Amino acid sequence: MKVLLTEDNVDLQNNILTYLQNEGILCECATSIQACQDRLVAFEYDILILDRMLPDGDGIEIIQFVKSRNINISILIASAKNELDDKVEGLNLGADDYITKPYFMTELIARLKALYRRNTLGGNQKLQIGNITIDTDKQEVCINNTLIPLTKKEYDLLLYIYANKNRIITKLAIAEHLWGDFTDTLGSLDFVYQHIKNLRKKIISAGGNDFIQTVYGSGYKYAIDA
């Protein structure tokens, strides 16, 4: 996966760059619309992470640039603007996804991988975790060719953990991923634990690998061990 990051803040750029490199993702940076357009013309990328407020204008211009030149790239807007209408506007203009700053790196990775799967690999990917197969097209999970009935949230949770293989994921990041603005209404993050428990139960009872690992007894993080 090759990513072009458009971000004018050096600190933020370094964060993302370091995290993506640790994840084994190739990432290059541009700090302005001009620099981004130059790179888009000269090189090929799979995904463009786009900040909206750039020193030489609104990042939206780049979307129009990409569309007018038929550049084959997925666009993920990463903006400080977190409003429904801004999201709708970005997506209507042709962006593939929208993420709001500040975001958890695990969330960014999950979004990038989902985009890569869907747009670059053509969507008919089957993911394998030991003997567990995830069909992202049909949104189905099988263990030894037996369909496991998962709820929408359990499926999302499984994919999220899969995307962040071998990374620590906090309960808060999971809660924000699954429930977004409604996270506050849960009152407690123990509900994340409950979801994880149900998911594990379903996998284990179907004979799947118990790949979700509770790191430290406190139950604050989960990791894949497969």
Next chain:
Amino acid sequence: MKLVQKLTLFYLLLSLVVLSLGGVFYYITFTQLIDKETDYELNGEVGRLSKFIEKGIPYDSLTDQRVQISLIVDSADMHHSRAFKDTTAYHGPSKAIIHHRKIKKTVQINQDWYHFQIYESVIEPLDTFYGTFKATLVVSIALILFSLIYSFFVSKWLLQPFHKALKLIQNFNVQTSTPIVTEPASTSEFKKLNDFIENMTHRTVTDYNNLKEFSENIAHEIRTPLAIASGKLDLLMQNSELSEQQIDWTIQSQKALNKVSKIQQSLVTLSRIENKEFNHIADIQLSHMIRHICEENADIFELRHIHIETELATDTVIQNDPVLIEILLTNLLQNAIKHNLSTAGNITISLSHTKLKITNSGYDLHATTEILMQRFKKDSSNNDSIGLGLSIIKKICDLSNYGFDYSFDQSLKQHEITIELS
């Protein structure tokens, strides 16, 4: 009541008091003047009659109906005396007993003492009273008439700059970003007022624009450092050498950052609502939207053990910005979940053509519903809440001209929010 009307009324009341007092004063002055004149005449007549007696004309030939002269026989210790008196007596020409003035005078003429009593008819006090009353009344009526005409002109011409300034203030809208420009006035007070209005609105507009710009910028300005901090914490957490305690601290820091970001987000939403940035009006099927939001969060109801019941009129259509209404409904539902019981809670949503009512079970309130509607005010028992949900709901209702009511039934422990849609 208009200022001019009030001024005129007070002026008229004062004038009536003064005029009444003036009427009384006229009456007293008139009667005194008449008495004085009559007394002077009577005294003069005594003098003339005395002259006749002095010339030898017998005093009894001078007597008639109104003149009585008598010779005092016993004149020892006699001295000159004179007295005037009000009395009534028969008056020939008018054939009636009317008010008279009487002189009693004792004088010495050619060594003889004479006693004079002369009557003179005067104007009846009642006539004097009517006369002065009539005059005062005419003056009063004239005063009232002229005052009304005067007040009309004062209001039309003199107060015109004031009325114009008032109208400009009424029509002033800070969001249009145009300070008030007043018409020149010749009255110094109105000049000062106009200067003040111009300066004040100019400053208000500038302040408002600065504030608006600030709250627009703050999204970016705050979110970027937040994102940097959060990213560094993410990097830190992936360091395998961290102890459990250190990871816990990192997670706590992230939680705090997350909360800052939520508060900021809500504040930006509030200011955007206030700035009327949500103005893409469309027809909204409320029941669809409510059902959609409920379905999306069905698992939360299950997790929180909340029983949800909906009674939705399917043909309720409102005109508003769909994003704004989604924010409203989401906040309403989030509130109803957040402030619910931890077990066996319930939420009832009922929608009619004119009313949306959301009822939910909850714990005892420690604050009043009025206080909870203010920004950052929350019931102390709920720590996770940032306390802006209700402010957002209220703001949306205010700007959409929806009636809003929030009450808590102490006996049933039920929160109830009612929104009048018309």
